[in-house]
Amino acid sequence: MHQLWLIPALPLAGFLLLGIFGRRLSKPVINAAAIGSVVLAFLWVVKTLYGLGALDQPYVERYFTWIASGTLNVGFDFAVDRLSAVMLLIVTGVGALIHIYAIGYMSHEGGYYRFFAYLNLFMFFMLTLVLAANYLLLFVGWEGVGLCSYLLIGFYFLKRSATEAGKKAFVVNRIGDFGFSLGMFLIVAQFGSLDFQTVFAKVAGLPVEKGPGMLAIICILLLFGACGKSAQIPLYVWLPDAMEGPTPVSALIHAATMVTAGVYMVARSAVLFNHAPAALEVVAYVGLITAVLAATIGLTQYDIKKVFAYSTISQLGYMFLALGCGAYSAGVFHIMTHAFFKALLFLGAGSVIHALSGEQDLRLMGGLWKKIPVTFAVLLCASVAIAGVPPFSGFHSKDAILLAAYAHAPWMYWVGVVTAGLTAFYVFRAFFLCFFGSYRGDAHPHESPWIITAPLGVLALLSLGGGYIDVPRFLSPVFGEPQAVQNESLVYISVGAALAGIFVAWLFYVARPGLAESVAGALGGLYRLVYNKYFVDEAYDALIVNPIVDGSRTVLWRGVDAGLIDGAVDGAGSASRFIGGVLRLMQSGYIRRYAAWVVVGSILVILAVRFAGGAR
Amino acid sequence: MPNDFPIPLSAPAVPLAWYLILSAILFTLGVAGFLFRRNIITVFMSIELMLNAVNLTFVTFSYRLKQVDGHIFSFFVMVVAAAEAAVGLAIILTVFKNRSTLEIDEVNSMRL
Amino acid sequence: MDGLLFLTFAAIAVGCAINLVLQTHPISSALSLVGVMGSLTVLYLLLGGEFIAAVQLIVYAGAIMVLFIFVIMLLNAGAEKRPTRRVVALWVSLPLLFTLIALAAILIESQAPETEVVRFGGFSGGSALAVGRALFTSYLLPFEITSILILIAILGAVVLARKEI
Numbered sequence: 001m002h003q004l005w006l007i008p009a010l011p012l013a014g015f016l017l018l019g020i021f022g023r024r025l026s027k028p029v030i031n032a033a034a035i036g037s038v039v040l041a042f043l044w045v046v047k048t049l050y051g052l053g054a055l056d057q058p059y060v061e062r063y064f065t066w067i068a069s070g071t072l073n074v075g076f077d078f079a080v081d082r083l084s085a086v087m088l089l090i091v092t093g094v095g096a097l098i099h100i101y102a103i104g105y106m107s108h109e110g111g112y113y114r115f116f117a118y119l120n121l122f123m124f125f126m127l128t129l130v131l132a133a134n135y136l137l138l139f140v141g142w143e144g145v146g147l148c149s150y151l152l153i154g155f156y157f158l159k160r161s162a163t164e165a166g167k168k169a170f171v172v173n174r175i176g177d178f179g180f181s182l183g184m185f186l187i188v189a190q191f192g193s194l195d196f197q198t199v200f201a202k203v204a205g206l207p208v209e210k211g212p213g214m215l216a217i218i219c220i221l222l223l224f225g226a227c228g229k230s231a232q233i234p235l236y237v238w239l240p241d242a243m244e245g246p247t248p249v250s251a252l253i254h255a256a257t258m259v260t261a262g263v264y265m266v267a268r269s270a271v272l273f274n275h276a277p278a279a280l281e282v283v284a285y286v287g288l289i290t291a292v293l294a295a296t297i298g299l300t301q302y303d304i305k306k307v308f309a310y311s312t313i314s315q316l317g318y319m320f321l322a323l324g325c326g327a328y329s330a331g332v333f334h335i336m337t338h339a340f341f342k343a344l345l346f347l348g349a350g351s352v353i354h355a356l357s358g359e360q361d362l363r364l365m366g367g368l369w370k371k372i373p374v375t376f377a378v379l380l381c382a383s384v385a386i387a388g389v390p391p392f393s394g395f396h397s398k399d400a401i402l403l404a405a406y407a408h409a410p411w412m413y414w415v416g417v418v419t420a421g422l423t424a425f426y427v428f429r430a431f432f433l434c435f436f437g438s439y440r441g442d443a444h445p446h447e448s449p450w451i452i453t454a455p456l457g458v459l460a461l462l463s464l465g466g467g468y469i470d471v472p473r474f475l476s477p478v479f480g481e482p483q484a485v486q487n488e489s490l491v492y493i494s495v496g497a498a499l500a501g502i503f504v505a506w507l508f509y510v511a512r513p514g515l516a517e518s519v520a521g522a523l524g525g526l527y528r529l530v531y532n533k534y535f536v537d538e539a540y541d542a543l544i545v546n547p548i549v550d551g552s553r554t555v556l557w558r559g560v561d562a563g564l565i566d567g568a569v570d571g572a573g574s575a576s577r578f579i580g581g582v583l584r585l586m587q588s589g590y591i592r593r594y595a596a597w598v599v600v601g602s603i604l605v606i607l608a609v610r611f612a613g614g615a616r
Numbered sequence: 617m618p619n620d621f622p623i624p625l626s627a628p629a630v631p632l633a634w635y636l637i638l639s640a641i642l643f644t645l646g647v648a649g650f651l652f653r654r655n656i657i658t659v660f661m662s663i664e665l666m667l668n669a670v671n672l673t674f675v676t677f678s679y680r681l682k683q684v685d686g687h688i689f690s691f692f693v694m695v696v697a698a699a700e701a702a703v704g705l706a707i708i709l710t711v712f713k714n715r716s717t718l719e720i721d722e723v724n725s726m727r728l
Numbered sequence: 729m730d731g732l733l734f735l736t737f738a739a740i741a742v743g744c745a746i747n748l749v750l751q752t753h754p755i756s757s758a759l760s761l762v763g764v765m766g767s768l769t770v771l772y773l774l775l776g777g778e779f780i781a782a783v784q785l786i787v788y789a790g791a792i793m794v795l796f797i798f799v800i801m802l803l804n805a806g807a808e809k810r811p812t813r814r815v816v817a818l819w820v821s822l823p824l825l826f827t828l829i830a831l832a833a834i835l836i837e838s839q840a841p842e843t844e845v846v847r848f849g850g851f852s853g854g855s856a857l858a859v860g861r862a863l864f865t866s867y868l869l870p871f872e873i874t875s876i877l878i879l880i881a882i883l884g885a886v887v888l889a890r891k892e893i
Contacts, residue, residue, distance in 0.1 A: 592650065649749040679775045
């Protein structure tokens with residue numbers, strides 16, 4: 001036994017310790033507990049993977065039977081195969097780095113122990129999600145990370161916008177979870193089990209569905225759940241608002257780990273999706289449309305964290321595009337590289353915000369490359385990585401995706417290339433606006449302490465060199481051999497698009513600063529539409545949220561609850577009182593009147609007995 | 617008695633039903649007394665009248681069924697009537713002591 | 729002879745009962761009740777209930793009614809005053825009573841066989857011997873319980889009728 005359960009148990013112990021005793025512990029102890037649990041989990045992951053060797057077959061540990069109901073048997077089982085190995089390393093490794101960063105970042109904040117308690121709880125649920133060997137245990141982790149996301153987004157709970165954002169995240173996630181649950185019910189109905197190995201073995205024996213069939217419906221429902229968790233259309237609206245949480249939270253949960261849970265789940269269910277090509281098409285379309293849409297919105301935002309939030313949505317769209325084109329390993333590869341450079345982007349942005357004592361608006365930054373050089377350097381690394389400039393990590397993974405897209409449907413490749421150009425543009429727009437030009441704000445920028453910059457350095461190295469970790473080949477036993485590069489020119493075109501994006505950004509924001517405003521003014525209405533995020537939030541409010549709230553208020557609250565139920569209960573009371581009031585007229589206190597009633601009653605009894613057949 | 621007594625001594629025997637009808641009449645007169653009289657003691661005596669009527673019914677049915685159980689029941693009724701009369705009259709004495717009235721309509725404080 | 733006796737004493741009983749209801753002074757009502765009980769004694773004898781007849785006369789008419797008369801004397805109850813005419817009550821109650829009698833009569837007529845007549849000596853099982861035997865064998869438990877009942881009644885009466893409450 002390799003004691004897989006220790007991996008999530010260590011963060012859980014950290015959560016319990018910090019949650020119960022945290023108020024009385026001193027800061028060094030809290031730091032030790034928080035970081036120690038995650039670092040130890042990472043080390044245990046490494047040790048376990050080392051001990052498991054080749055991992056051609058999944059390694060399963062079954063602990064106990066959780067649900068035994070009728071024909072359904074769900075066990076509390078953990079499993080490790082190559083896919084979960086990649087995810088485990090990402091979650092624990094990047095997670096550990098972010099924990100270290102957070103010690104420096106949150107050192108002046110209130111609720112210190114609570115923050116780390118929630119972070120540890122999140123790690124526990126995320127690791128449960130990744131290690132789960134059946135859909136139900138995965139769903140437990142799924143819901144748990146949603147809960148932690150809510151807790152951490154609303155960490156500054158005295159701020160109205162933060163609590164609203166937390167609620168929004170949870171509710172939208174829940175809608176996706178509904179789809180996931182329905183998918184699980186159908187899986188149970190069709191295959192009688194939720195265990196991965198059992199279900200996948202059964203599905204492998206089925207023929208590939210031509211059009212919409214039961215498998216396609218299941219896959220669409222699972223996809224709906226993944227859209228909620230991974231912020232794809234139509235359930236992406238929570239992620240930009242989630243930036244209300246502290247920056248380490250944005251980095252860990254909304255960039256590197258939680259939002260990739262949807263991608264992981266779809267990749268895990270590859271067997272199902274491969275047998276329902278119609279659903280796979282939907283996945284590709286969803287990913288592609290989301291990628292383009294989010295990239296366009298990211299062009300116009302002024303809050304640095306919002307830019308990166310939309311960037312996350314767009315990159316997740318790329319991952320779904322990869323999955324939809326059948327290149328599962330490319331999608332997982334992109335999860336890894338994205339974890340590196342997106343976490344770095346967010347943490348670097350946090351360093352900038354920390355340097356400026358809380359400023360987040362790009363319009364009030366500028367000329368910071370002299371003042372905070374270390375942050376400047378690492379953000380440069382991250383920006384070139386995400387733009388897809390070779391030989392850095394983003395280039396390798398994004399190219400794998402684009403090549404797979406070309407092999408699937410060439411027009412998808414072209415849309416992807418345009419989006420890559422947009423990605424490079426908006427990332428470098430933010431970069432140039434932040435670090436170049438003259439300083440437009442009025443704070444006193446100062447470099448962050450080493451405890452913040454050290455994790456940034458590690459992540460920078462990973463962002464630069466991470467592309468050489470050959471994840472697709474590593475995952476070939478799971479998903480099949482990766483596609484070889486067919487067409488060299490495709491690679492050149494995508495790199496060219498990235499470089500063009502960088503050049504246009506340099507043009508707009510460094511060489512000719514006023515050019516941006518004039519273009520925006522020329523586009524007028526279109527610019528306003530994009531700047532307001534296509535009014536999607538407002539549309540949701542008008543079409544869905546407000547009707548439900550109003551309907552609840554008038555029909556369900558006033559009509560049913562106050563009117564019907566309260567009316568029934570009160571009505572029973574007043575009816576009793578009324579009947580009592582009538583009956584009390586019998587109790588007049590006059591004995592002779594009572595006797596009269598007795599006589600009446602006895603006559604009735606005699607009649608009843610006589611005519612009901614009693615006295616024959 | 618000689619057979620030429622002026623009054624017909626050998627009237628035909630009376631059907632059993634007439635005893636029961638007599639009992640019903642006495643009972644109803646008892647109820648009437650209960651409903652119409654206002655003196656508490658008179659009301660009590662009407663109750664005793666009702667009990668007597670019931671006794672007659674029991675003995676009649678005992679004759680009809682040729683069993684002694686009706687007599688036994690009648691005996692018990694009398695016992696209970698005695699006990700009830702004792703206690704009831706004691707209560708009437710107490711009421712009179714407290715209210716100084718023997719009108720049944722003035723003892724109506726147990727009203728809702 | 730039986731029929732004659734029945735008719736006579738039935739008439740006396742009904743007459744005394746009506747008198748009980750109509751008289752104003754309680755003493756008159758009490759004496760009417762004694763008359764009813766006496767007539768009923770004769771009727772019991774006709775029905776073969778020797779023991780019951782004797783008990784009726786000794787206990788009911790002799791003891792209970794005397795108790796009533798003593799209490800009337802003690803309370804110095806006077807004649808009832810003429811009440812204000814409650815015509816409504818009369819109109820409701822009298823039909824009620826007539827209904828009661830009529831129902832009872834109908835029921836009785838439908839039940840009792842027409843051929844049964846009452847003769848003196850037709851039932852001989854009402855002697856003291858028979859009653860005593862039944863009382864001390866089949867009905868022993870009620871017998872004992874009623875003796876306790878009488879004890880409680882005595883206690884109750886004594887407590888209730890004390891001078892200081």
